[in-house]
Each structure stands twice: as C-alpha cells, then as structure tokens.
Amino acid sequence: MKKNIAAIIFAAGKGVRMKSTTPKVLHEICNRPMINYVFDLVNDLKIKDSVLVLGHQAERIKKTIAPGLKVKIAVQKKLAGTADAVKTALKKVGSSSDTVLILYGDIPLLKKDTVSKLIGYHRSTGADLTVLTAVTDKPKGYGRIVRDRYNTVSRIVEEKDADEVEKDIKEVNTGIICFDKKKLSSLIGRVRPNNKKKEYYLTDLIGIFYDKDLQVEGMKITDISESLGVNSRVELGLANAIMQKRINEKFMQAGVGIIDTNSTFISFDAKIGPDTMIYPFTVIDNNVKIGARCSVGPFAHLRQGTRLENDCLVGNFLEVTRSTIGSKTLAKHFGYIGDSSIGRSVNIGAGTVTANFNKGKKNLTVIKDGSSIGSDTIFVAPVVMGRNSITGAGSVILSGSNIPDNSIVAGVPAKQLKNKR
Ligand code: UD1
Numbered sequence: 113m114k115k116n117i118a119a120i121i122f123a124a125g126k127g128v129r130m131k132s133t134t135p136k137v138l139h140e141i142c143n144r145p146m147i148n149y150v151f152d153l154v155n156d157l158k159i160k161d162s163v164l165v166l167g168h169q170a171e172r173i174k175k176t177i178a179p180g181l182k183v184k185i186a187v188q189k190k191l192a193g194t195a196d197a198v199k200t201a202l203k204k205v206g207s208s209s210d211t212v213l214i215l216y217g218d219i220p221l222l223k224k225d226t227v228s229k230l231i232g233y234h235r236s237t238g239a240d241l242t243v244l245t246a247v248t249d250k251p252k253g254y255g256r257i258v259r260d261r262y263n264t265v266s267r268i269v270e271e272k273d274a275d276e277v278e279k280d281i282k283e284v285n286t287g288i289i290c291f292d293k294k295k296l297s298s299l300i301g302r303v304r305p306n307n308k309k310k311e312y313y314l315t316d317l318i319g320i321f322y323d324k325d326l327q328v329e330g331m332k333i334t335d336i337s338e339s340l341g342v343n344s345r346v347e348l349g350l351a352n353a354i355m356q357k358r359i360n361e362k363f364m365q366a367g368v369g370i371i372d373t374n375s376t377f378i379s380f381d382a383k384i385g386p387d388t389m390i391y392p393f394t395v396i397d398n399n400v401k402i403g404a405r406c407s408v409g410p411f412a413h414l415r416q417g418t419r420l421e422n423d424c425l426v427g428n429f430l431e432v433t434r435s436t437i438g439s440k441t442l443a444k445h446f447g448y449i450g451d452s453s454i455g456r457s458v459n460i461g462a463g464t465v466t467a468n469f470n471k472g473k474k475n476l477t478v479i480k481d482g483s484s485i486g487s488d489t490i491f492v493a494p495v496v497m498g499r500n501s502i503t504g505a506g507s508v509i510l511s512g513s514n515i516p517d518n519s520i521v522a523g524v525p526a527k528q529l530k531n532k533r
C-alpha cells in the first residue's frame with residue numbers, strides 16, 4: 113500500500129520579535145513572503161494534503177497567499193501552543209494519509225532533499241515519530257534533545273524549562289517532525305500545559321511516545337543553516353542572504369555571470385539568459401526578464417516590468433522600470449527609463465531621463481529603432497521618437513511630441529533641425 117503524507121504548517125504566531133505590523137510569515141525573502149518557500153517545499157515533495165495553521169492576522173495572510181494555492185486553513189482561536197496548533201489542524205487532515213509532517217512557516221530555507229531524507233529515514237526505521245535535530249554550538253532558544261543511555265531520543269526540554277545541565281546540550285529540535293498519524297491523533301490529547309509558558313507543547317509528545325515504548329528516532333541535519341528559524345529581523349537578514357546566494361548560484365549554473373554574489377540582489381522570479389554579465393551592486397526586482405549576452409550594472413536597478421532583449425547594455429547608475437529595451441541597445445551611463453518602449457540598436461546618452469509622471473498619471477515614451485539620444489536629453493512623456501533620429505545634448509522633448517523618422521531635434525524646448533540625419 114502506498115503511504116501518503118499530510119503536512120501541517122505552523123503560521124499562527126505573532127512574531128513579536130519582528131516588531132512589525134506585518135505578520136511574520138509575510139515578511140519577504142528575496143522579494144517574496146517567506147511562507148511561499150514552505151509552500152514550494154510541500155509542492156516539490158508532492159504532498160497533496162496540507163493544512164496551514166493560522167491565528168494572528170489570519171485574514172491578511174489568507175488574502176496574500178490564496179490565489180491558486182491548494183492548502184486547507186485551520187484557524188487557532190487562541191494561540192495555546194504548538195500541540196494545540198496540531199490538534200486544531202488534525203481536524204482538517206484528510207483520511208488517506210498515514211504520516212503527518214510538521215513544517216513551520218518561519219523556517220523557509222529547508223531543502224527538499226533534507227525533508228525527503230527525513231521521510232525516508234522515518235519509513236525505513238518504521239518509527240512512530242522521527243524528529244529532525246541539529247547539532248550546534250549556539251543552542252540558545254531551541255528545545256534540547258535529551259537522549260537515554262542507549263542514545264535513543266527520550267524527551268525534548270524547552271529552553272525556558274531546562275536546567276543548567278540540559279541547557280548545555282548541543283543537540284536541538286529543528287521543529288520538523290514526522291509522526292505516525294494514528295498515534296499522533298490518539299496521544300495529542302495527553303499533552304498538558306505544565307511548563308513556564310503554560311502552553312501545550314508539541315515537543316512533550318516525544319516524552320509521551322517514549323514512555324509508551326513507541327519507537328522514537330532522531331535524524332541529524334547536515335547543514336544547520338537550512339533549519340534557521342526566522343524570529344527577528346536579524347534572522348530575516350540572515351535568511352535573505354542565504355536564499356540570495358542560492359538564487360545567484362542557480363543563475364550561475366545556468367550560465368549567467370555574477371562578479372560579486374554578495375552585492376547582487378536578484379529576485380526569486382527573475383529570468384536571465386546565458387552569457388549575461390551582472391556587475392556588482394545591482395538590484396533586480398520582481399517580474400524582470402533579461403535576454404542573453406546582456407551586460408547589467410554596476411549599480412543598476414532593474415525594477416518591476418523591465419524587459420531587456422538580447423545583447424543590451426544597461427550600465428552604471430541606471431534605473432529601469434516597466435520598460436522594454438530592444439536588442440543591441442546601449443544605455444551605458446546614469447539615467448532613468450520608466451514606462452518606455454525602446455527599440456533595437458538605440459544609443460542612449462548619459463543622463464537621459466524619461467519624465468513619465470504627470471498629474472497623477474504615468475505616460476509612455478516610445479523611442480524607435482536606430483535612434484541616438486544625446487546626453488542629458490529629457491523626454492517629457494508622452495513622446496514618440498521615430499526611427500534613426502537624433503536628439504542633441506541637453507534637449508528637452510516636450511510632452512505630445514511626435515518626432516519623425518530620420519530627423520534631428522535639439523534645444524529647449526527641442527525643435528526639428530532642417531538637416532536630416
Ligand atoms: C519551537 C519548539 C522548539 C524548537 C523551535 C524551533 C515547541 C514547544 N518548541 O519553539 O523545541 O526548537 O520551535 O524553531 O514546539 N505556533 C502556532 N500556534 C501556537 C503557537 C505557535 O501556530 O499556538 C507557531 C508559531 O507561529 C511558530 C511555531 O509554531 O511558527 C513555533 O512557535 P514558537 O513560539 O516560535 O516556538 P519556539 O519557541 O520557537
């Protein structure tokens with residue numbers, strides 16, 4: 113019989129230490145709410161049945177994550193602890209599963225391979241409960257793994273309830289646990305809030321299973337950074353750096369050149385073609401597509417809706433947003449290009465600005481193939497510039513202008529000169 117797994121994802125907590133009005137799991141890592149990485153994990157593991165536990169700001173979280181996502185929601189009325197969260201979620205878990213996997217909305221860096229290994233271990237040992245543990249020199253804040261004289265996991269003691277000897281234990285609970293569903297369901301009611309926080313701790317089940325002679329296993333994680341829990345903005349920053357490194361490495365493996373991964377910030381959803389070079393201090397936001405053999409940066413900011421076709425150059429101190437830049441177009445030095453459609457083989461001089469915003473409205477700039485824009489040209493949008501035309505340095509192209517093909521314009525406001533290009 114094929115065994116099915118159901119996942120329970122914790123996301124009810126307040127995230128007090130974030131000191132934010134935004135619920136913790138909606139804080140972004142590489143431009144994306146951190147909880148989405150956990151949904152990806154569930155998806156990659158092909159888990160069909162998942163229950164998200166919400167509580168604090170449940171409505172807001174639901175709204176952000178709802179579109180197209182197949183996840184059931186269980187709302188915890190009072191945040192009475194992680195065992196109470198599981199009890200609430202179990203009511204929504206379908207009947208086809210025999211194993212329950214506990215995941216956390218605020219543990220966003222876990223890799224599929226690690227969780228697959230945990231599930232494999234849980235199955236091959238025939239355990240009733242398998243906890244993913246981590247060995248660390250900084251166990252502070254985590255539940256400590258207590259093992260008996262046969263080295264079997266016998267209990268988890270939370271930091272607040274641990275004595276001095278227990279506090280010295282270097283093996284900690286990552287929080288990720290696999291349970292036999294039947295045994296979990298029948299024993300979850302045994303958990304009592306006998307601790308400093310007066311909460312129902314899921315971790316008490318380890319001792320309860322052990323005392324009942326059920327099989328309890330622990331599997332140590334290889335790379336402890338994967339189990340990083342985000343509780344504060346400092347940890348959010350750490351998680352962001354780790355995720356950014358992964359994203360950058362993925363691009364490098366696909367043939368994108370990144371000179372300095374520490375100063376290159378690429379959104380999780382960017383598309384970048386091979387042999388494109390990204391120079392340091394470049395920020396690439398959501399919904400950006402870059403072709404092959406382009407050169408971007410240093411100090412470039414490509415914002416939402418930027419499209420660079422192949423063989424473009426977007427150089428130093430350039431900001432581009434909601435714009436398409438055609439192939440072989442060069443914009444080498446500082447400037448702003450917004451709400452623009454720039455053709456192929458255009459040369460954009462230093463300091464060019466599209467003044468797109470007027471009377472609360474964003475206006476379009478169109479620059480057609482083969483044109484040459486003199487340094488410090490300002491396009492007061494809406495503006496259309498024909499093919500193979502030229503603007504003189506310092507030109508101001510007034511709003512509503514429609515510059516014909518093959519012409520030359522110059523001055524403030526720019527006027528068409530008699531000589532053609
Ligand atoms: C928990 C574990 C600890 C482990 C650590 C790993 C317990 C009792 N302790 O401690 O052993 O080392 O995680 O990061 O489980 N939540 C709910 N409903 C609640 C309470 C919490 O959904 O009623 C959620 C929180 O949003 C959070 C998660 O459960 O995502 C863990 O809760 P938290 O209070 O952060 O537990 P820790 O003290 O971190």
Ligand code: MG
Pocket residue numbers: 341343
């Ligand atoms: Mg926590």
